[in-house]
Amino acid sequence: MPVAMTYTMGIGSFFTIMLSMVLVSNFVLSRFLGLCPFIGVTKRTDSAVGMGMAVTFVMTLASSVTWVVYHYVLLPQSESGFNVFAGIIGSDTSLVSVLKTVSYILVIATLVQLVELVMRKTVPALYQALGIYLPLITTNCAVLGVALLNTTDTPEVLTFWAATIQGFFGGVGFMVVMILMSGVRERLEVMPVPEAMKGVPIAFICTALMALAFTGFGGVIG
Amino acid sequence: MPEFVRQLVRSRRGRHERAAVWVLRELVRGAIKENPTFVLVLGLCPTLAVTVSVVNGFWMAVAATGVLISSNVIISGLRKFIPKEIRIPCFVIVIAGFVTITEMLMKAYLSDQINNALGIFIPLIVVNCIIFGRAEAYAYSHTVAESLVDGVGTGFGFMMALMLISGVRELTGSGTILGLKVWPSYRPAYIMVMAPGAFLVIGLFLGMFRALGARVAARRAVVSYEAPVTSKDAKAEG
Amino acid sequence: MHGADGAGVYRFRRGDRVNYAVIAASVIALGALGIIFAVGLAIANAKFAVKSNPVAEKILEALPGVNCGACGYAGCSAYAEAVAAGKVGVDACIPGRSTAAKKIAAIMGQTAVERDKHVAIVHCNRTNVKPLVEYKGLSDCKAALLATEALYECGYACLGLGTCARACPFGAIVMSQRGLPVILEDKCTGCGVCARVCPKDIISVEKETSLVHIMCRSQDKGAVARKVCERACIACGKCAKICPVNAIEIKDFLARIDYNKCVSCGECVGECPTGAIGDFRQMRRRKGDAA
Numbered sequence: 124m125p126v127a128m129t130y131t132m133g134i135g136s137f138f139t140i141m142l143s144m145v146l147v148s149n150f151v152l153s154r155f156l157g158l159c160p161f162i163g164v165t166k167r168t169d170s171a172v173g174m175g176m177a178v179t180f181v182m183t184l185a186s187s188v189t190w191v192v193y194h195y196v197l198l199p200q201s202e203s204g205f206n207v208f209a210g211i212i213g214s215d216t217s218l219v220s221v222l223k224t225v226s227y228i229l230v231i232a233t234l235v236q237l238v239e240l241v242m243r244k245t246v247p248a249l250y251q252a253l254g255i256y257l258p259l260i261t262t263n264c265a266v267l268g269v270a271l272l273n274t275t276d277t278p279e280v281l282t283f284w285a286a287t288i289q290g291f292f293g294g295v296g297f298m299v300v301m302i303l304m305s306g307v308r309e310r311l312e313v314m315p316v317p318e319a320m321k322g323v324p325i326a327f328i329c330t331a332l333m334a335l336a337f338t339g340f341g342g343v344i345g
Numbered sequence: 346m347p348e349f350v351r352q353l354v355r356s357r358r359g360r361h362e363r364a365a366v367w368v369l370r371e372l373v374r375g376a377i378k379e380n381p382t383f384v385l386v387l388g389l390c391p392t393l394a395v396t397v398s399v400v401n402g403f404w405m406a407v408a409a410t411g412v413l414i415s416s417n418v419i420i421s422g423l424r425k426f427i428p429k430e431i432r433i434p435c436f437v438i439v440i441a442g443f444v445t446i447t448e449m450l451m452k453a454y455l456s457d458q459i460n461n462a463l464g465i466f467i468p469l470i471v472v473n474c475i476i477f478g479r480a481e482a483y484a485y486s487h488t489v490a491e492s493l494v495d496g497v498g499t500g501f502g503f504m505m506a507l508m509l510i511s512g513v514r515e516l517t518g519s520g521t522i523l524g525l526k527v528w529p530s531y532r533p534a535y536i537m538v539m540a541p542g543a544f545l546v547i548g549l550f551l552g553m554f555r556a557l558g559a560r561v562a563a564r565r566a567v568v569s570y571e572a573p574v575t576s577k578d579a580k581a582e583g
Numbered sequence: 584m585h586g587a588d589g590a591g592v593y594r595f596r597r598g599d600r601v602n603y604a605v606i607a608a609s610v611i612a613l614g615a616l617g618i619i620f621a622v623g624l625a626i627a628n629a630k631f632a633v634k635s636n637p638v639a640e641k642i643l644e645a646l647p648g649v650n651c652g653a654c655g656y657a658g659c660s661a662y663a664e665a666v667a668a669g670k671v672g673v674d675a676c677i678p679g680r681s682t683a684a685k686k687i688a689a690i691m692g693q694t695a696v697e698r699d700k701h702v703a704i705v706h707c708n709r710t711n712v713k714p715l716v717e718y719k720g721l722s723d724c725k726a727a728l729l730a731t732e733a734l735y736e737c738g739y740a741c742l743g744l745g746t747c748a749r750a751c752p753f754g755a756i757v758m759s760q761r762g763l764p765v766i767l768e769d770k771c772t773g774c775g776v777c778a779r780v781c782p783k784d785i786i787s788v789e790k791e792t793s794l795v796h797i798m799c800r801s802q803d804k805g806a807v808a809r810k811v812c813e814r815a816c817i818a819c820g821k822c823a824k825i826c827p828v829n830a831i832e833i834k835d836f837l838a839r840i841d842y843n844k845c846v847s848c849g850e851c852v853g854e855c856p857t858g859a860i861g862d863f864r865q866m867r868r869r870k871g872d873a874a
Contacts, residue, residue, distance in 0.1 A: 155394035319556035327548030577858030
């Protein structure tokens with residue numbers, strides 16, 4: 124078993140990941156990922172909460188599965204210690220540049236379909252409420268983005284649990300901002316906004332202010 | 346075939362002129378009436394993230410347009426063979442394939458600086474709503490030629506949008522255009538090249554485009570409604 | 584291109600050859616992933632199958648799907664389930680009207696009854712009424728009432744802040760320049776959401792065949808009402824006297840039409856000294872001619 128799977132994470136790095144994913148480099152306000160559902164689903168708070176929870180769940184699962192795919196299918200055997208195809212391609216060749224995007228998106232599409240099936244059975248009310256937005260999680264930049272971010276190997280190689288937790292808190296950060304935004308937009312609906320700015324434009328201006336506020340968290344991680 | 350193409354065919358213009366007019370109309374449509382960023386509000390993630398400078402915006406638009414055109418053509422060519430039930434995974438695979446090709450080309454031929462600036466947003470073209478949306482809404486139900494021109498038009502619109510946004514952000518946020526300092530004594534507002542500036546610029550542009558579009562629509566629309574008659578109104582024979 | 588993430592620049596050199604092993608491995612990898620995921624999804628689909636009621640699904644397809652709640656259920660799917668279970672009649676869907684009722688009746692094996700079309704009526708014609716306060720706040724009638732008791736000198740008047748327009752699921756209400764809601768009758772389905780939402784109880788849902796309505800809700804004494812609004816009902820009783828079927832009753836200083844008795848003859852409209860009664864005949868007839 125390679126070292127990466129058995130390494131236990133210190134509590135310090137746990138908090139570091141949590142704070143950096145949720146506050147310092149928030150997925151929506153800092154990294155510009157997940158903007159389409161951010162604008163589309165935040166008209167009402169209950170749909171924002173449901174969407175946030177579904178996305179967090181998918182992001183966590185996607186982080187785990189793509190970590191496994193990256194380390195044991197894509198990376199050459201000489202770097203990760205084990206590659207399923209080492210027999211065919213040798214131990215030095217990397218499949219990363221060829222298969223990374225395609226395999227990740229396959230994994231995510233399957234996971235989203237799975238989540239849809241489970242939700243339809245266990246929480247049908249939430250399933251109905253989210254409607255078309257559930258299959259749209261597949262095209263959510265945040266999900267693919269977190270998978271890619273976990274596996275760039277710079278500045279450091281992430282362990283399995285670090286990747287999973289990073290995915291989870293990325294989703295939490297996404298959900299936090301969605302809830303904040305939906306609260307703001309519900310109030311904006313009855314405000315005297317100029318006609319041209321009603322709806323999406325004024326929502327973006329408010330996002331700008333929120334992003335400005337979140338840059339204040341920049342010094343939290345030393 | 347679209348109606349105006351039929352009209353062009355009936356006219357006495359030459360075949361090449363007709364084709365050129367058709368392409369030009371698609372370009373204008375993609376750029377203004379159905380601009381993917383400002384009107385359809387799709388594909389915002391790369392738009393805001395890479396428009397820190399005009400060069401980055403340009404290469405992003407080139408990459409996305411390349412993927413858009415290629416995937417439109419292939420999906421349109423294969424539309425008779427893709428069953429309706431599994432069309433979404435098929436689109437995804439085709440688009441992902443082209444994105445991988447684009448990724449490799451960019452890593453090979455563009456400088457490290459640009460590649461690092463664009464970062465993960467090149468592979469994220471896979472989930473760009475523009476490409477996915479055009480494949481689903483247009484390429485799956487139109488011929489190869491129409492899909493090709495639609496891809497060109499939409500890509501052109503995306504390029505215009507990215508150039509606009511990155512132009513504004515680079516000018517106000519770094520005081521440069523294409524790397525050249527415009528005004529030596531200008532102290533740049535760094536906020537514009539950071540996240541808040543991006544959201545501010547897109548919000549203002551969206552509002553501006555909506556205002557321009559709404560004024561055009563208002564001139565055309567006539568809102569009329571009837572009111573019930575009371576004893577104080579002028580008597581009219583019904 | 585070796586190295587994590589494929590970083591680093593690759594320059595094509597003469598003599599580079601295609602790495603068939605990579606191609607083979609890619610094809611096998613994707614194929615294997617695809618098969619594993621497809622099988623996994625198929626198993627999950629079977630394991631998490633939802634026992635769907637085919638009758639309820641067919642009924643749901645016949646409904647307009649607006650989830651307005653006029654039927655009394657929490658949404659179209661809730662109503663469809665209830666009909667399939669036999670708990671409620673087939674004609675409770677108001678926006679769906681006779682089209683939906685007929686389809687549902689056919690699915691359930693019953694005959695449907697024709698349902699009258701209803702429309703919403705705004706019973707306020709606030710004209711030149713002075714505002715009592717200067718209100719700067721949320722553009723919402725309910726919110727305004729939390730802040731202050733009355734916005735206008737007439738305490739029963741429509742506040743004109745657009746809560747009904749926002750609530751209409753069909754977009755059938757627009758706010759006029761005077762600040763009164765206008766019901767676009769070709770879009771109105773009579774679902775009644777606006778009537779439920781209006782905090783001043785100014786909107787009511789009546790049959791389309793009722794063509795005369797009192798456009799006032801003021802229960803102020805005649806002199807007071809007349810002073811604050813030009814079109815107020817002053818409860819003079821002329822309409823009640825002229826009505827040939829005795830459909831109008833004056834109660835609490837306000838004329839009220841009993842729609843069960845009213846035959847829409849329109850005699851009361853001309854009698855009213857303040858123009859508080861609205862005659863909808865021309866407007867609906869013109870629509871009928873055009874249709």
